[in-house]
Amino acid sequence: MPLYAAPNSVIAWGAETEKPDYxxxxxxxxxxxxxxDGKSAAFTVVSSDGSVAARGAVSRQGSRYTAQVSEGALRDxxxxxxGRRSPVQAEGRTLTWERS
Numbered sequence: 001m002p003l004y005a006a007p008n009s010v011i012a013w014g015a016e017t018e019k020p021d022y023x024x025x026x027x028x029x030x031x032x033x034x035x036x037d038g039k040s041a042a043f044t045v046v047s048s049d050g051s052v053a054a055r056g057a058v059s060r061q062g063s064r065y066t067a068q069v070s071e072g073a074l075r076d077x078x079x080x081x082x083g084r085r086s087p088v089q090a091e092g093r094t095l096t097w098e099r100s
Contacts, residue, residue: 005031005033006033007033007034007035007036008033008034008035008036008039008041009032009033009034009035009041010030010031010032010033010035010041010042010043010057010058011030011031011033011043012024012028012029012030012031012043012044012045013028013029013030013031013080014027014028015027015028015029015076021048024045024046024047024048025045025047025053025054025072025073025074025075025077026074026075026076027075027076027077028045028054028076028077028078029077029078029079029080029085030043030058030067030077030078030079031080032058032060032065032079032080032081035058035059035060036060037060037061037062038060038061039059039060040057040059040060041057041058041059042055042056042057043055043056043057043058043067045072045074052071052072053072054069054071054072054073054074055069055070055071055072056068056069056070056071056093058079063098063099063100064096064097064098064099065079065081065086065096065097065099066094066095066096066097067079067094067095067096068094069093069094070093073091073093074089075090075091076088076089076090077089077095078095079097081099082099084099086099
């Protein structure tokens, strides 16, 4: 099923495709859609019980993308821009990626 994503948006994509109940904060990929240079876009990762598990924003400066988690935590997470994925960030609140 196609999914429309507006420009300057981020969709948190879960790692599990076989079942709905899993740790949504592990293996998350933040898919970034047409983020304009100098802009940022917020994201929220919701846990299986509906509470907020993580919240933050992705910003872009030229070819550098920075994701900053401001609430909660993500583990084994990555960024994806135009189908290209950053290296996985095991832990931490900031992921910076220079997209070539």
